[in-house]
Amino acid sequence: MTTEAISSRLPTGAIDTSGPRGPRPKSVTIGRIGVYAFLILSALFFLLPLWVMVVTSLKTMPEIREGHLFNWPALLTFDPWLKAWDTACTGRDCNGLKPGFWNSVKITALSVPVSIVIAMINGYALSFWRYKGSELLFGILIFGAFVPYQVVIYPLIIGMRELGLFATLPGIVIVHTIFGMPILTLLYRNFFASLPIELFKAGRVDGAGFWGIFFRIMLPMSVPITIVAVILQTTGIWNDFLFGTVFAGRENMPMTVQLNNIVTTTTGIREYNVNMAATILTAAVPLVVYFISGKWFVRGIAAGAVKG
Amino acid sequence: MTTSVSIKDLSLNFGNVKVLESLDLEVAQGEFIVLLGPSGCGKSTLLNCIAGLLDVSDGQIFISGKNVTWDEPKDRGIGMVFQSYALYPQMTVEKNLSFGLRVARMPKEEVEARVKRAAEILQIEPLLQRKPVELSGGQRQRVAIGRALVRDVDVFLFDEPLSNLDAKLRNDLRIEIKRLHQRLKNTMIYVTHDQIEAMTLADRIAIMKNGVIQQLADPHTIYNKPTNLFVAGFIGSPSMNFLKGDLNGGTINVSGTPIPLTNYAFEQQLNGAAVLGVRPEHVAIGDEARKMPFQVESEIEIVEPMGADTVAWTKLGGQQLTFRAAAEVHLEPGQKVLIGFDPARGSVFNAETGNRI
Numbered sequence: 001m002t003t004e005a006i007s008s009r010l011p012t013g014a015i016d017t018s019g020p021r022g023p024r025p026k027s028v029t030i031g032r033i034g035v036y037a038f039l040i041l042s043a044l045f046f047l048l049p050l051w052v053m054v055v056t057s058l059k060t061m062p063e064i065r066e067g068h069l070f071n072w073p074a075l076l077t078f079d080p081w082l083k084a085w086d087t088a089c090t091g092r093d094c095n096g097l098k099p100g101f102w103n104s105v106k107i108t109a110l111s112v113p114v115s116i117v118i119a120m121i122n123g124y125a126l127s128f129w130r131y132k133g134s135e136l137l138f139g140i141l142i143f144g145a146f147v148p149y150q151v152v153i154y155p156l157i158i159g160m161r162e163l164g165l166f167a168t169l170p171g172i173v174i175v176h177t178i179f180g181m182p183i184l185t186l187l188y189r190n191f192f193a194s195l196p197i198e199l200f201k202a203g204r205v206d207g208a209g210f211w212g213i214f215f216r217i218m219l220p221m222s223v224p225i226t227i228v229a230v231i232l233q234t235t236g237i238w239n240d241f242l243f244g245t246v247f248a249g250r251e252n253m254p255m256t257v258q259l260n261n262i263v264t265t266t267t268g269i270r271e272y273n274v275n276m277a278a279t280i281l282t283a284a285v286p287l288v289v290y291f292i293s294g295k296w297f298v299r300g301i302a303a304g305a306v307k308g
Numbered sequence: 309m310t311t312s313v314s315i316k317d318l319s320l321n322f323g324n325v326k327v328l329e330s331l332d333l334e335v336a337q338g339e340f341i342v343l344l345g346p347s348g349c350g351k352s353t354l355l356n357c358i359a360g361l362l363d364v365s366d367g368q369i370f371i372s373g374k375n376v377t378w379d380e381p382k383d384r385g386i387g388m389v390f391q392s393y394a395l396y397p398q399m400t401v402e403k404n405l406s407f408g409l410r411v412a413r414m415p416k417e418e419v420e421a422r423v424k425r426a427a428e429i430l431q432i433e434p435l436l437q438r439k440p441v442e443l444s445g446g447q448r449q450r451v452a453i454g455r456a457l458v459r460d461v462d463v464f465l466f467d468e469p470l471s472n473l474d475a476k477l478r479n480d481l482r483i484e485i486k487r488l489h490q491r492l493k494n495t496m497i498y499v500t501h502d503q504i505e506a507m508t509l510a511d512r513i514a515i516m517k518n519g520v521i522q523q524l525a526d527p528h529t530i531y532n533k534p535t536n537l538f539v540a541g542f543i544g545s546p547s548m549n550f551l552k553g554d555l556n557g558g559t560i561n562v563s564g565t566p567i568p569l570t571n572y573a574f575e576q577q578l579n580g581a582a583v584l585g586v587r588p589e590h591v592a593i594g595d596e597a598r599k600m601p602f603q604v605e606s607e608i609e610i611v612e613p614m615g616a617d618t619v620a621w622t623k624l625g626g627q628q629l630t631f632r633a634a635a636e637v638h639l640e641p642g643q644k645v646l647i648g649f650d651p652a653r654g655s656v657f658n659a660e661t662g663n664r665i
Contacts, residue, residue: 198394206408207382
């Protein structure tokens with residue numbers, strides 16, 4: 001086929017060039033306005049309880065009794081906050097949430113690193129050092145994620161009692177570590193499985209062993225996923241009520257349990273403002289964690305999904 | 309010549325799947341050997357066994373005369389380069405290069421000297437303080453080679469090192485690997501599925517299929533005297549023409565067209581079903597064809613201009629035949645041309661066993 005023959009087949013005459021050109025213009029459609037209106041309304045709806053909590057905690061009891069639930073306090077007071085923190089009564093002790101806060105700090109600060117370090121090693125071993133039965137072990141671990149906590153509480157209580165760890169700080173830390181293990185191991189295994197296996201092989205050729213590869217190659221790479229794990233565990237353990245009630249014992253009662261005791265106290269009058277303040281105080285830690293780490297959280301999840 | 313790597317009766321099973329079966333391979337000191345084959349033929353598995361990254365099911369591996377069958381990768385005197393580069397992403401190029409040496413607790417001055425030498429050889433000195441993400445594909449692969457280089461090993465193992473690079477870079481690095489081999493004179497074992505890499509780099513090529521080495525020979529022999537139909541079809545692009553026919557008394561009858569195999573060096577006698585293999589580049593047309601022992605008139609069906617030359621598709625006795633013509637020759641579909649070839653340059657195979665006769 002000659003070139004002239006091909007070009008003669010092309011359409012002759014000018015093409016109309018006045019039509020669309022360049023980027024398509026962005027227009028505000030009714031649909032878009034509707035979406036935004038819906039989102040804003042939903043946000044307001046879900047923020048309403050928070051608003052009620054905040055304004056109630058800043059009112060005096062007489063004003064609360066007037067019953068204007070949504071009003072801004074006429075007489076602003078911070079006393080309920082101080083009382084919730086320092087002097088509110090839980091049973092016979094009247095020390096406020098303060099001891100509970102420090103107990104929760106202790107429990108979280110110990111459980112988070114312990115559970116993460118173990119899960120990290122688990123995930124690393126399960127994805128790179130496959131051995132006979134490793135898949136089965138992983139399956140059992142994942143199955144553990146679906147077992148309701150309530151089912152295993154009683155046997156666990158007996159186990160802890162026999163070990164002499166029931167109602168102690170190490171006891172509650174071990175419990176949190178055990179229950180965090182399935183989801184954290186899954187998280188780390190999938191993260192390590194997304195790394196090229198050749199990286200691990202290169203480490204072996206370079207002479208690094210199990211721990212050498214773990215500490216010098218894998219650990220520095222797992223920062224994003226570790227941030228995710230820290231957020232998951234910190235908020236999960238801080239918010240826990242069930243294990244705290246059962247396993248922590250009187251000495252180490254976490255903030256959530258103490259909050260419950262303050263709110264459900266049956267003697268005297270119900271101080272709604274103090275209850276609200278105590279609730280906000282307890283919820284503050286996970287809220288702060290989310291606000292600070294939201295960006296990192298998303299980044300970490302994305303890092304797990306996309307190969308580097 | 310002394311033996312560098314020696315593999316004796318090697319078998320490897322994954323569960324019930326036999327990946328390698330009783331494989332033997334002797335690699336001489338300083339030899340560049342290429343393991344070539346389609347995906348899943350066991351070539352990478354074999355390399356991983358030599359590296360010690362996979363435990364073998366049976367057999368022995370010797371490197372530099374030492375039985376390393378049970379040794380850890382680091383104790384085998386090997387360096388390995390991977391397809392995905394496998395650079396440690398959080399370390400600088402310098403740290404990447406020195407990692408193995410630091411793990412082995414080598415004195416600092418020695419580490420520095422070796423990294424410097426490797427960087428010099430590979431011309432990556434300006435990149436030493438960069439992280440792998442800041443490097444291009446070719447630079448990354450150079451660092452990966454450097455990581456094997458600093459360890460000062462006897463044997464280099466390459467696992468498809470150029471497959472992730474674009475065509476141009478692949479050619480450049482191929483030359484560099486060849487230059488490196490000529491300079492260092494180490495034993496190199498190189499896995500690839502790219503026949504051009506195999507032909508250009510290798511002292512000897514081992515063509516593998518289903519975990520068995522089909523032919524182990526120098527590139528010239530592999531190309532001109534393939535031992536069976538698989539090797540003949542795998543090497544060469546466009547691939548060899550296979551003309552099925554009946555072999556009788558030194559003449560093969562291809563669907564009614566008799567082709568006398570005069571001067572063909574038969575390795576064994578056979579009368580019956582056979583396949584004549586003819587390389588597209590051994591087929592001549594026009595005046596050239598007139599000089600050939602076998603000539604036939606044929607009609608051109610498809611023309612593929614490649615730039616440097618032109619590949620044309622035609623039929624011989626009803627069977628597909630491609631040939632390579634010079635780019636200047638004007639060919640058009642439907643055109644009748646005289647083609648010819650020398651059957652003695654071809655290969656004849658037993659149609660049943662597929663082996664060369």
